[in-house]
Amino acid sequence: MHPDVRLLGGRYELVALIATGGMGQVWQGHDTLLGRDVAVKVLRSEYTGDPTFLTRFRGEARLAAGLVHPNIAALFDYGEVPPAGPTDEHLAFLVMELVRGESLSGLLYREHTLTPERTLDVLRQSAAGLAAAHAAGVIHRDVKPGNVLIGSDGTVKITDFGVAVSGSTVPLTQTGQVMGTPHYLSPEQAAGARATPASDVYALGVIGYQCLTGRRMFDAESSLQVVLLQLNGTPEPLPDDVPPPVRSLIEGALAKDPAQRFPDGAAFRDAIDDVLAGRPVRRLAPTAAVTAVPDPTGTLPGGVPLTGPGTEPETDVPQSRRRRLLAGALTLLAAAAVAGGLQLAGSSGDGEAAADTPAPTSTSAAPATPSPQAIALATADLVGRPVTEVQAELTARGLVVTLRPLQTADVPDNQVIAVDPTGELAPGSPVTVTHAVAPPAAPAPAPVPDTTQPTTGGDAAEDAADAAEDAADAAEDAADDAAEDAGGGNGNAGNGNGNGNGNAGGNGRGNGKNDG
Incomplete structure (x- = not known):
């Protein structure tokens, strides 16, 4: 369960998941008003609609608020966030001392x-x-x-x-x-x-x-x-x-x-x-x-x-x-x-x-x-590590690992965000490892042609190809003209006009003269 909002009560920013338990999740948070790090326990969304669990959660807040001792984690605040719309969930949370x-x-x-x-x-x-x-x-x-x-x-x-x-x-x-x-x-x-x-x-x-x-x-x-x-x-x-x-x-x-x-x-x-x-x-x-x-x-x-x-x-x-x-x-x-x-x-x-x-x-x-010997999992030992490393470790210890990618820009790519369940597990137990996946990069906008500048790149190559083709055509025409000029024939001598066939494939015409 991940709260839909990153800022609970308009004050407490959720930074990283610490642990998951029977009734809720515990997050490392930051009190933006007082500028201090805190632990935020958020009641599971499936329980916020149950009056018994909400009553127990509020009871925990009341009891813990009255206990002040160096060996008891101090309670700072309690809050509830009602759903803003029909698809939103009711959130209830405790803000406690963060024990490092x-x-x-x-x-x-x-x-x-x-x-x-x-x-x-x-x-x-x-x-x-x-x-x-x-x-x-x-x-x-x-x-x-x-x-x-x-x-x-x-x-x-x-x-x-x-x-x-x-x-x-x-x-x-x-x-x-x-x-x-x-x-x-x-x-x-x-x-x-x-x-x-x-x-x-x-x-x-x-x-x-x-x-x-x-x-x-x-x-x-x-x-x-x-x-x-x-x-x-x-x-x-x-x-x-x-x-x-x-x-x-x-x-x-x-x-x-x-x-x-x-x-x-x-x-x-x-x-x-x-x-x-x-x-x-x-x-x-x-x-x-x-x-x-x-x-x-x-x-x-x-x-x-x-x-x-x-x-x-x-x-x-x-x-x-x-x-x-x-x-x-x-x-x-x-x-x-x-x-x-x-x-x-x-x-x-x-x-x-x-x-x-x-x-x-x-x-x-x-x-x-x-x-069989139980396998102990602690969230603090796994969260923040590369997902491939955590997957290999849990598999080697006899657990069945399912990877759950979660697109987010708040956590480095392929870093483990959460492991569920944790605690003492029997060999062969299924474990879901949630890891960060970087959102896809936004496509770059298509360039707008600039008609005021000379063409470059692909347009220049195309122009060069056209010029070469024109040059080849001109050369072919010149060759044809030269062959035609070289096709004059030899006329037969005699009085009058004689016709002859040119050897170069052209038709020639010559004037003959009678010498005798």
């Missing part, structure tokens, strides 16, 4: 894993941003690597509050719809319960796990299977070289029971500070429903030890509660299947939002056969 850098998903694609020190830095800044949101009563609900931006100076900023909720939010979720991205979805969200600040902490724990291992915590052939694994699955252990305090921190954030997790972003941020300072981690107050198990090894209270496959996971979550969560989730999934399938809806970002998938025929939460 890359997403965490792009960083992980390039480096695969991060050191424990860098992982803690990313988690600490992310938790600080979420702490400000939680203090304002806002729950993000879709924390994932694509929504964690890392600036060129190392500053981390949380972005995209497209499915966030607050205490005053009007529910927009339909029955059977789970908001969020399955790979980073908390167990309580997967079970259909309302998200809490601890749900965002769980997502940060999953991100930390991925940073340290180079892989997602759970992966399967379908989004629905991933949701079931979030409910009852046990992840692979963290690598042996992860320091015990860091290991315990991640385990504490990944507790299946939200009551056993760090309760919000502020608590998780403080726990990270304790680990960085080498202090004992502050213990969480046990709830009435759950009794904390003393940990003589010094791991975080509430931590869920990670065990390998085939072993019974040690857990501080009562089995009765686990069974209730699983039963509730299966009931929800069964009801959704009857109604036409479970809908997993994520907000816009780097393409990690899950598509609708059919419900499985089995209620087992055992992991399915691992799917």
Whole structure:
């Protein structure tokens, strides 16, 4: 989707496409009034006519406008452009702080894993941003690597509050719809319960796990299977070289029971500070429903030890509660299947939002056969490069590429403008690469003959040919005349007039004289 106008609201100029997500596109823009670069998120044209999506988009603007923190991408403005004519579309857009850098998903694609020190830095800044949101009563609900931006100076900023909720939010979720991205979805969200600040902490724990291992915590052939694994699955252990305090921190954030997790972003941020300072981690107050198990090894209270496959996971979550969560989730999934399938809806970002998938025929939460390694695509890594280079790279990585030329004078010829979809893709997935094509040059006007000047070029050649032809004719006539003059005959001698035939082919006449 490309907006019909290049200047939104008479102020914001769209410069280059940055990313395409579930609800819209994010552009690098320029505020012509204040003279600064911004990020402009434009709602997809197919959604502007849907009151639910427009309401959610406006809700994102209201929630993000009230959040001011160094680790949250600032919202500057919101606007809508009504259609000017019957063929025009309704445009809605957000104007945000432009973060010069890359997403965490792009960083992980390039480096695969991060050191424990860098992982803690990313988690600490992310938790600080979420702490400000939680203090304002806002729950993000879709924390994932694509929504964690890392600036060129190392500053981390949380972005995209497209499915966030607050205490005053009007529910927009339909029955059977789970908001969020399955790979980073908390167990309580997967079970259909309302998200809490601890749900965002769980997502940060999953991100930390991925940073340290180079892989997602759970992966399967379908989004629905991933949701079931979030409910009852046990992840692979963290690598042996992860320091015990860091290991315990991640385990504490990944507790299946939200009551056993760090309760919000502020608590998780403080726990990270304790680990960085080498202090004992502050213990969480046990709830009435759950009794904390003393940990003589010094791991975080509430931590869920990670065990390998085939072993019974040690857990501080009562089995009765686990069974209730699983039963509730299966009931929800069964009801959704009857109604036409479970809908997993994520907000816009780097393409990690899950598509609708059919419900499985089995209620087992055992992991399915691992799917092939996913292929991560980041728009920032592809846009602006030559199209032949991008096509060759994506084809070599196992994707099916379709080229879409777009005539424009704003981007150099054969430069990639957009790639759709992006994020984590399965091998063999189709990818559309939009590239610039220079408009055809306007034909030069036909020259007007100038009758006041001597002819040149083609006319001169024609005149020269005519002159040569005239000269040849003249030469032929002269030759004929000369032959005729040379044709006099010899007359026979005698009295009177004698006639003779000239040898030269002419008729000659001579006068004869009698000598004798």
